[in-house]
Amino acid sequence: MGDLDLYGPAFRTDPYAELARLRNEDWYATTAIGTAVLRYREVQTLLSMRDLRTPGADFLALQGITDGPLVDTMRGFLLNADGDAHARVRRIVNAAFTTRRVEAFRPTVAAIADGLVDDLAAREECDFVAAFAEPLAQRVLYRFVGIPEERREDLQRWTADVGLIFGFSVTDHRARIEAALRNLDLFLDGLLAERRAAPRDDLLSALVSTQDLTDVELRAMVVTLMSAGQGTVQHQLGTAMAAFLDHPDQWRLLAERPDLAAGAAEEVVRHSPSALLGVPRVAKVDVELNGLTLPAGSCVLPVTGSANRDGAVFDRPDTLDITRRRTPHLTFGGGIHYCLGAALARVELAEALPRLAQRIRDPRAAAPATWLPPTEAVYGPLTLPIGYAAR
Numbered sequence: 001m002g003d004l005d006l007y008g009p010a011f012r013t014d015p016y017a018e019l020a021r022l023r024n025e026d027w028y029a030t031t032a033i034g035t036a037v038l039r040y041r042e043v044q045t046l047l048s049m050r051d052l053r054t055p056g057a058d059f060l061a062l063q064g065i066t067d068g069p070l071v072d073t074m075r076g077f078l079l080n081a082d083g084d085a086h087a088r089v090r091r092i093v094n095a096a097f098t099t100r101r102v103e104a105f106r107p108t109v110a111a112i113a114d115g116l117v118d119d120l121a122a123r124e125e126c127d128f129v130a131a132f133a134e135p136l137a138q139r140v141l142y143r144f145v146g147i148p149e150e151r152r153e154d155l156q157r158w159t160a161d162v163g164l165i166f167g168f169s170v171t172d173h174r175a176r177i178e179a180a181l182r183n184l185d186l187f188l189d190g191l192l193a194e195r196r197a198a199p200r201d202d203l204l205s206a207l208v209s210t211q212d213l214t215d216v217e218l219r220a221m222v223v224t225l226m227s228a229g230q231g232t233v234q235h236q237l238g239t240a241m242a243a244f245l246d247h248p249d250q251w252r253l254l255a256e257r258p259d260l261a262a263g264a265a266e267e268v269v270r271h272s273p274s275a276l277l278g279v280p281r282v283a284k285v286d287v288e289l290n291g292l293t294l295p296a297g298s299c300v301l302p303v304t305g306s307a308n309r310d311g312a313v314f315d316r317p318d319t320l321d322i323t324r325r326r327t328p329h330l331t332f333g334g335g336i337h338y339c340l341g342a343a344l345a346r347v348e349l350a351e352a353l354p355r356l357a358q359r360i361r362d363p364r365a366a367a368p369a370t371w372l373p374p375t376e377a378v379y380g381p382l383t384l385p386i387g388y389a390a391r
């Protein structure tokens with residue numbers, strides 16, 4: 001069993017090669033923050049084990065922050081809740097965030113994608129992230145939830161500031177995070193009052209109308225959706241385009257066969273997940289996994305981006321193949337925290353990718369891309385300059 005140096009050059013430069021090297025040695029590796037589980041079967045088992053929880057406010061405690069508004073905020077996010085408290089909120093949100101609602105919203109996603117593809121097709125090069133991935137993810141999320149786009153600039157800034165709570169320099173950013181939370185609370189109180197007075201056909205109105213969530217829970221839910229539902233999709237579109245640049249035959253195939261859209265969406269999420277490391281888990285009691293004891297309180301990483309490339313489960317795992325016979329990938333996690341927005345993410349990718357493939361022919365890298373480090377909660381390109389023949 002090897003050691004995965006999360007902050008070392010090998011993982012940073014080519015995370016998949018480093019994960020493959022370690023995965024071939026053993027099903028797990030050690031890291032500075034806990035055990036990294038690397039193979040499909042073990043990651044799948046781990047994700048559904050009830051004796052583990054998400055870290056909640058543990059990372060804040062490690063930084064000396066054990067109470068106050070930041071801890072309350074952290075505990076209020078669905079992903080950080082556990083047991084009955086999680087089950088209650090998840091049940092209420094599931095009843096509003098239905099497949100039916102997502103399917104009814106598909107034409108809106110298609111229209112947003114069409115508009116952005118039109119803009120791309122009016123030129124022959126662009127930064128794919130700024131011109132397509134970011135605005136698509138943002139517009140879809142705002143419209144689906146029911147957040148007014150006029151306030152986008154403020155809201156993006158506040159959400160980004162609140163996002164600093166997940167990092168390891170929270171003390172440095174404390175004042176900024178708390179100010180953003182106050183601004184968001186104020187804004188969201190106004191929005192909740194508006195939706196109560198005049199409900200619309202959006203997720204927020206549906207959540208408000210249940211009357212089962214408190215205002216504190218509703219505000220936390222909107223902030224959760226804004227942090228969980230934008231960057232993930234933006235970076236997933238970015239990693240997808242990067243993967244297609246390496247597999248031009250698959251891009252051409254998708255252009256000819258738009259009926260492969262759903263398979264293409266699934267395959268990019270398997271091959272190049274924007275959630276590479278998965279969400280860490282903490283053992284609530286001593287836990288046995290494949291003969292290894294994970295002591296109570298220890299941290300374990302279900303490295304879904306590694307599991308998805310396990311050669312024991314996927315044939316030619318490093319190859320992007322949009323016609324692949326489906327073994328479910330693990331990118332959306334599992335167990336009680338399985339991604340709430342998976343259906344919406346799938347619709348976004350399935351509507352966007354074939355439209356792009358049909359109008360943006362023979363894409364190629366126009367300049368080197370810049371990438372987030374693979375240790376961030378999401379992974380993907382920050383800039384991805386491409387050139388192409390437009391149709």
Ligand code: HEM
Pocket residue numbers: 047078079080090141224225228229230232233236269273274275278279331332333334335336337338339340341342344345
């Ligand atoms: C390709 C895009 C996406 C990826 C890769 C992704 C990935 C994930 C992952 C890995 C988890 C944790 C699962 C676990 O550890 O078991 C998660 C949870 C979650 N996701 Fe997503 N996600 C995406 C899109 C979305 C979207 C579009 C939304 C909402 C609009 C969303 C909302 C959430 C929420 C609320 C949770 C917490 C669920 C809970 O704790 O019960 N995600 N997602």
